[in-house]
Amino acid sequence: MGVYDLILRRRSIRQFEPRPIERQILENIVGAARLAPSAANLQPLEFIVVDDETLKKELLRCLKWAAYIAPLGNPEPGHEPQAYVVTLVDCRVREKGYEYDVGAAMENMILTALGEGIGSCWLISVDRPRVIELLKIPEPYKIDCVLALGYPAEQPKVEELRDSCRYWKDPDGQFHVPKRKLDSIVHFNRF
Ligand SMILES: Cc1cc2nc3c(=O)[nH]c(=O)nc-3n(C[C@H](O)[C@H](O)[C@H](O)COP(=O)(O)O)c2cc1C
Structure with a gap:
């Protein structure tokens, strides 16, 4: 499928099938972020892939879904995301102006996932202090956003x-x- 067709099909997905995502596919998704455009090619972003069952349960509690219709957009039991990518900024590389890089990396990941039939939701409503503790994220990294991933159970x-x-x-x-x-x-x- 061409990129424009993928873009026409892409929607934020918040209900997922209980089917795991292969590690290789998760690596390809982050590989697509790695190759995204980056201002001055500084590449300030790093990524934590979360596919561990216990961590996924905890991480889900740190996210807010579809604020306009909350709680109707929350993933229902049995339809939770199968993996997450937490997008980090290395503040030693860039303290501000990294948001463009984040946007390019996120869209690369979203479209790469969709090319594999995997839906996603980009989330910025994240309880950052809790996630920093949960994933043991050291200074000087900060969490920008999270990408939730899984095979879609809604259209x-x-x-x-x-x-x-x-x-x-x-x-x-x-x-x-x-x-x-x-x-x-x-x-x-x-x-
Ligand atoms: C920067 C950014 C932050 C977002 N944060 C959230 C979020 O915290 N929770 C959520 O459920 N959706 C979030 N979304 C998804 C938007 O709600 C969604 O993109 C928008 O409603 C349009 O729907 P579409 O993605 O299907 O086109 C975010 C999207 C972007 C681009």
Whole structure:
């Protein structure tokens, strides 16, 4: 499948199948982050892959899902993520301005995962002090965000954004994601 088709299919996934992800695939996902664009090629990011059962249970407690509809977006029992990538910044390399690198690395990982049929959710609502303790993250590293991974057990739908950017779940549990129309964001040649 081409990259544009993957992008059309990609949605944030918060319900996952109880099927483990092979280590090799997890390595490829972080390998895609490794090769992402990096400002001045400073490469300030490092990654912790979490696939240990006990740590996964603890980490899940440190994350907040789909704030607009909480708690309806929480992974349900039996549908929790199968692995996580915790994205760290080495503050000795960069203290600020690393966010662009994070964005590029995260999208590389998200699309690589999807190419393997794996869904993901990028999370910034993270209880950082708890995760630092749980994963024994030393100074001078800081946690930027977390990527939750697993084979999808839901299929959120894109719809045209009308008056609200809030995603929502209908009574059948279908997740809806409003997106702005192309002609409301694109300008050719002049504004
Ligand atoms: C920087 C960033 C932080 C996000 N943090 C969270 C989060 O903490 N929890 C969550 O459930 N989703 C989070 N998301 C996912 C967004 O809610 C999601 O991308 C948005 O609703 C659009 O849906 P889509 O990804 O399916 O297009 C985050 C996305 C981004 C880009």
